[in-house]
Amino acid sequence: MKTDLDDTLYPSSTGIDKSIKKNIQLFLIHKCGFSESQALTLRVELFKTYGSTLAGLRALGHDITAEEYHSFVHGRLPYDVIKPDPQLRNLLRSINQRKIIFTNSDRIHALTVLDRLGIKDCFEQIICFETMNPNLPNATRPDQFPVLLKPSPDAFKIALHAANVDPRRTLFLDDSIRNVAAGKEMGLHTVLVGKTVKSEGADYAVECVNSVPQVVPEIWANQMDGDDGTMRRTKSELEAVLATAAVGA
Ligand SMILES: [Mg+2]
Secondary structure, eight states: OEEOOTTTTSOGGGSHHHHHHHHHHHHHHHTTOOOHHHHHHHHHHHHHHHSSHHHHHHHTTOOOOHHHHHHHHTTTOOGGGSOOOHHHHHHHHTOOSEEEEEOSSOHHHHHHHHHHHTOGGGOSEEEOHHHHOTTGGGOSSTTSSOOOOTTSHHHHHHHHHHHTOOGGGEEEEESOHHHHHHHHHTTOEEEEESOSSOOTTOSEEESSGGGHHHHOTHHHHHHHOOTTOOOOOOOGGGTSSOSEEEEEO
């Protein structure tokens, strides 16, 4: 199982996403000198075109390091709104398959959120911004290495390689429609989180990550199979037994 983190393992109703967007706009105003109205438009446009504001700024030649961007955007988030989720912890602990975080966020943010949720020890690996962009600190020009993030196919390739997983035997969870579509293109089994209706490339949709057992019971099928064989896997689609359960962040 490979899973996204933000707005996937905790709901967008926490308001963290809004705070991140606000901080990005403040970064554009205070660190890059854009006006307030330019900042809003630019954040949306850079996200659409380059995958993230940081990726867009560097591609356009702004010499901004990932560290200064992340410490500004994530460094003063109201993390106390993220509460421990014992139900999610029990759910994750009941999954025998490997569990990996796959997030565009930086490692410090990922660790902070996982710690707040009380699920840090449930994951064997965190694939994050630094994993996808190992050469960035060595760049001599901001546009030397393009910032790689989901939904770029190259970001998925790096993640699959880093985790050493077979996409056909991996469940991928994410709240982003475009990440889910990209994950499907890579051959992953996909769960769109936070929505009730499936988007393009989504095999399943759940409003809350805690509903995954109702929607994808196959994850637990092999461990629930009794000696009498009464429990049967229903979907060959899930390649019978998944090796990895990825929860997107
Ligand atoms: Mg997300």
